[in-house]
Amino acid sequence: ILPALTLDGIIANYIIEGSVTSERFVQFLKDHVMPFTTPYPGPWSVLIMDNCSIHHGEEVCKLIEDMHCKSLLAMHSHCGVTHLNLSSMQD
Numbered sequence: 001i002l003p004a005l006t007l008d009g010i011i012a013n014y015i016i017e018g019s020v021t022s023e024r025f026v027q028f029l030k031d032h033v034m035p036f037t038t039p040y041p042g043p044w045s046v047l048i049m050d051n052c053s054i055h056h057g058e059e060v061c062k063l064i065e066d067m068h069c070k071s072l073l074a075m076h077s078h079c080g081v082t083h084l085n086l087s088s089m090q091d
Helices: 022-036 058-066
Strands: 002-006 009-014 046-050 070-076 082-084
Touching (some): 022 058
Antiparallel strands (some): 002 009
């Protein structure tokens, strides 16, 4: 299950059988997430993802950049606290 969440709730989900490949993740973003985004700093212009390798591949980064959005990687620490790389928000 690939979900897309906002502060208002779930905006999209994609249920697939098997592993989520980079290609499947990019297609999920194109079909189910990007239609809701707006250019940064507008509403829904920041995508927060964990550090899974498919979340920061070249094609994903280009797609987010082409939509004039920003992405943050949530880095999980050993104590369960999530740290956001806020420095990536600066232009």
